[in-house]
Amino acid sequence: xxxxxQWLLSLGVLALPLRAHALLATCTVSTxxxxxxxxxxxxxxxxxxxxxxxxxxxxxxxxxxxxxTIALSTGSGTFANRALISGxxxxxxxxxxxxxxxxxxxxxxxxxxxxxxxxxxLLTPTTRHYTPYGRIPGxxxxxxxxxxxxxxxTITY
Numbered sequence: 001x002x003x004x005x006q007w008l009l010s011l012g013v014l015a016l017p018l019r020a021h022a023l024l025a026t027c028t029v030s031t032x033x034x035x036x037x038x039x040x041x042x043x044x045x046x047x048x049x050x051x052x053x054x055x056x057x058x059x060x061x062x063x064x065x066x067x068x069t070i071a072l073s074t075g076s077g078t079f080a081n082r083a084l085i086s087g088x089x090x091x092x093x094x095x096x097x098x099x100x101x102x103x104x105x106x107x108x109x110x111x112x113x114x115x116x117x118x119x120x121x122l123l124t125p126t127t128r129h130y131t132p133y134g135r136i137p138g139x140x141x142x143x144x145x146x147x148x149x150x151x152x153x154t155i156t157y
Contacts, residue, residue, distance in 0.1 A: 029054065041143075046135055068155050069108075071154045074151075
């Protein structure tokens, strides 16, 4: 009787689908913000910089495969024009998924795109990095100041 129980238990584990579910994996996200270089106003060119979005996933029950999507909020603006704020002043900027800075990283609505990935869930943490490409368009006439914004990163897995 004891052998039969062990055999059924093994079959039960093997019969689990090898896809990520909330109970099979945990994922966390950490970020390094985009820090732009000094911006020349008026008449300056584009100010470009990058940050980092790191997603770490770990299996909690079994090893398998999974996927996730990374979305960004609008911050203090819209997906068309995110805004860096300094007091009552704002400086337009945006965050992109590509080095050409042509695809706005958003929540998938309108013309924005999210970042998606699939992975093998291991019992040890696996981390993948994604680069947000930031740009402040040139030729904005704004007063000097310290401009900032907060964008929320959401991972769905």
